[in-house]
Amino acid sequence: MLTTKLFSGFGLFLLGCFYFGKQMPHVIPGAVKVGDGVTEINEISQGEQEKWAQGKEIYTDFCIQCHGANGKGDVNNFPPLDGSDWLTKKRAESIHAVKYGQSGEILVNKMKFNNTMPPMGLSNKEVADVMNYIMNSWSNKQDKIVTEEEVAGIKE
Numbered sequence: 263m264l265t266t267k268l269f270s271g272f273g274l275f276l277l278g279c280f281y282f283g284k285q286m287p288h289v290i291p292g293a294v295k296v297g298d299g300v301t302e303i304n305e306i307s308q309g310e311q312e313k314w315a316q317g318k319e320i321y322t323d324f325c326i327q328c329h330g331a332n333g334k335g336d337v338n339n340f341p342p343l344d345g346s347d348w349l350t351k352k353r354a355e356s357i358h359a360v361k362y363g364q365s366g367e368i369l370v371n372k373m374k375f376n377n378t379m380p381p382m383g384l385s386n387k388e389v390a391d392v393m394n395y396i397m398n399s400w401s402n403k404q405d406k407i408v409t410e411e412e413v414a415g416i417k418e
């Protein structure tokens with residue numbers, strides 16, 4: 263049952279926090295947020311949930327003002343991330359865009375955008391976390407996790 267799943271998932275997460283609390287105190291504030299996000303990310307391991315909790319924070323701090331809380335962007339200026347074919351088909355380019363910024367004409371879901379996303383100065387780990395968050399949010403579902411090493415391998 264979903265509720266049972268949610269409940270045990272959250273319990274596990276709390277246990278995890280308790281367990282890792284000492285080494286990673288910054289994880290704890292995210293715990294509450296993850297609690298309500300568990301519905302979308304039910305079947306994943308503890309470690310991944312923590313990563314995405316951090317990805318969510320990065321998204322809120324750095325991305326939300328342009329791409330929106332619902333990931334739908336704004337048709338005229340900011341491309342969508344929810345359901346974006348760019349994100350699914352151009353994995354390396356997407357990582358590159360988040361790592362170094364992106365400007366010039368691009369086609370996302372057959373819509374043309376020609377604008378600028380500034381580089382945000384995120385670390386490789388932060389880029390990986392936020393990528394995994396956007397690739398697993400809204401209607402998005404990724405099949406391969408973005409690792410810090412993969413981000414490190416994407417050169418300007």
Ligand code: HEC
Pocket residue numbers: 320321324325326327328329339340341342343346347348349356359360364365366367368370375376377378379380382392393396
């Ligand atoms: C100042 C506004 C702004 C911010 C902040 C911003 N973006 Fe963007 N983003 C854009 C624009 C504009 C484009 C398209 C650029 C172009 O036309 O070449 C874009 C393109 C993208 C793309 C590729 C196209 C797509 O829709 O799939 C991804 C992925 C992306 N952004 C993710 C992010 C993430 C993740 C963050 C936060 C870490 C972020 N963006 C922050 C404006 C922004």
